[in-house]
Amino acid sequence: MSSAAGEDYSGYRYPHSETNPSHGILLQPTFDILEDYFANSQRSRRVFDLGCGNGSVASLLTAKGYDVTGIDPSKEGIAQAKSAYPNLRLEIGSAYDDLAGRYGSFPAVISLEVVEHVYAPRDYARTLFDLVEPGGIAVLSTPYHGYIKNVALALSGKMDSHFTALWDHGHIKFWSIKTLGTLLVEAGFEAPSFRRVGRVPPLAKSMIAIAIKPSV
Secondary structure, three states: OOOOOOOOOOOOOOOOOOOOOOHHHHHHHHHHHHHHHHHHHOOOOEEEEEOOOOOHHHHHHHHOOOEEEEEEOOHHHHHHHHHHOOOOEEEEOOOOOOHHHHHOOEEEEEEEOOHHHOOOHHHHHHHHHHHEEEEEEEEEEEEOOOHHHHHHHHHHOOHHHHHOOOOOOOOOOOOOHHHHHHHHHHHOOOOOEEEEEOOOHHHOOEEEEEEEOOOO
16 A cells, blocks of 8 residues: 555565464454444445455455455455455455445445554544445454553563564554543544454453544
């Protein structure tokens, strides 16, 4: 993905078209959130996957009866997706593009483990907001950070691996419930709710934010 700042994620690597270990803690809660939302909203089961990577999550959602559209800036990721899942609408694109102008808006948008990679999170959040229909839902995840977990990381000597300094295109933003909630409210969403997943809540691996776009 490229922006005015010149960052480029087109070379982000995906070794295969399957899910990765983080999906083991993220997918079932995400699926449950979507099922609850659509069961109560009676909207068409259309989902936009913002940062679809190699298409593995979009494929699982399609198998559950969702009509999925997705974008990702990684050329390798989209190549993997098109090879493994040729019938899905997954294309190269960026969270800095006018995606709503290109694809329209959706009852639900998911964005799993993406926001920690973006240089301009307010631009990302604005795109996310525009993609969601009024009254619709955004579901996004990111590694969890809080005081107890941060202390545990420091004491365990795992800070270097956690902060991924040597990972090209790795994590550059480290979110707490407070900061991610602030980002989403600034973008126009109602105050989000959060689920912490993986381990006990104070040491959770990731958190899932559920944000509703106001109806009016």
